[in-house]
Amino acid sequence: MSDEELVRKIAAGKESAFAEIFRRYRERVFSICYRYTRNYDDAQDLCQEVFIKLYRKAGSFNGRSAFYTWFYRLVVNHCLSFKRKERKPVAIPRPPPPDLELRMAIDRAISSLPPRQRMVFIMHQDGYKFREIGRLLDISEGAAKSSYHYAIRKLREELKGYL
Amino acid sequence: MREERKILRLLDNEEIPVPDYSLIYHRVMRKVKPSPRWPFLIPVVVLIIILSLFTRTGEITNPFIDYDVLSSYYYEYPDIEVEIDGDPYAMVLDLNQDEFHQVIDGLRKGLK
Numbered sequence: 001m002s003d004e005e006l007v008r009k010i011a012a013g014k015e016s017a018f019a020e021i022f023r024r025y026r027e028r029v030f031s032i033c034y035r036y037t038r039n040y041d042d043a044q045d046l047c048q049e050v051f052i053k054l055y056r057k058a059g060s061f062n063g064r065s066a067f068y069t070w071f072y073r074l075v076v077n078h079c080l081s082f083k084r085k086e087r088k089p090v091a092i093p094r095p096p097p098p099d100l101e102l103r104m105a106i107d108r109a110i111s112s113l114p115p116r117q118r119m120v121f122i123m124h125q126d127g128y129k130f131r132e133i134g135r136l137l138d139i140s141e142g143a144a145k146s147s148y149h150y151a152i153r154k155l156r157e158e159l160k161g162y163l
Numbered sequence: 164m165r166e167e168r169k170i171l172r173l174l175d176n177e178e179i180p181v182p183d184y185s186l187i188y189h190r191v192m193r194k195v196k197p198s199p200r201w202p203f204l205i206p207v208v209v210l211i212i213i214l215s216l217f218t219r220t221g222e223i224t225n226p227f228i229d230y231d232v233l234s235s236y237y238y239e240y241p242d243i244e245v246e247i248d249g250d251p252y253a254m255v256l257d258l259n260q261d262e263f264h265q266v267i268d269g270l271r272k273g274l275k
Contacts, residue, residue: 015192015196022184022188022191026184026187026188030179030182030184031179034179034180035174035179040180040182043182044182044187047187048187048190048191048194051187051188052191052194055191055195102173103177106177110174125171125174125175152166152167152170155170156166156167159170159173162173
């Protein structure tokens with residue numbers, strides 16, 4: 001069954017259709033949320049909220065675009081409106097091993113990017129073209145390109161020791 | 164450009180942790196389809212039933228009205244219960260006797 005048919009069924013209140021969509025997209029959604037937040041708990045919360053939004057907004061899907069385009073936009077916008085909750089920092093008792101150190105550096109580098117740049121970078125990493133990114137984020141292709149280049153420049157500085 | 168590729172390779176190689184998807188699904192469903200609240204309505208329904216029974220039998224009265232004071236005098240009619248010493252049956256008998264006497268008197272006058 002196509003995604004579009006499933007969404008129509010979700011709008012009609014069919015739970016099994018929602019379960020199928022959840023199964024199809026859960027990894028992709030979590031991956032975007034995780035790469036955006038750089039935090040496992042936040043990514044879980046975001047992923048959950050995105051699917052709640054999908055369930056509630058399924059009726060507003062008009063089928064003019066492909067489901068994934070519509071859904072990706074929903075995920076991206078939800079990530080952009082995400083405000084990090086105050087969480088207690090995790091105590092690290094001893095010096096981190098090299099891979100953890102690199103991971104922390106990546107987390108730090110990506111978290112330091114402004115939300116728009118971060119999202120453009122993640123979407124480009126996901127294989128989206130700047131034109132598509134612009135369309136999904138309601139910005140021009142040029143703005144998407146420049147956000148990406150600013151992001152790369154900043155990441156290069158942050159990850160200098162690992163490149 | 165080379166550094167950009169390095170950054171992307173670095174990020175492509177990172178492992179994305181795998182959450183417990185069934186837990187996420189369960190949480191989503193709990194939010195979108197909350198369990199029915201009818202069990203919480205049972206006490207309210209019972210209370211309504213009890214109240215309706217009481218009001219039907221007239222046991223619930225207005226606390227601001229003194230029902231001993233409130234009588235037919237309130238409506239400017241004579242309080243018949245007071246007048247007949249609280250015995251409506253005697254009053255009815257009295258009324259019947261009066262009527263009876265009136266009829267007898269009328270007959271007597273007619274016969275004279």
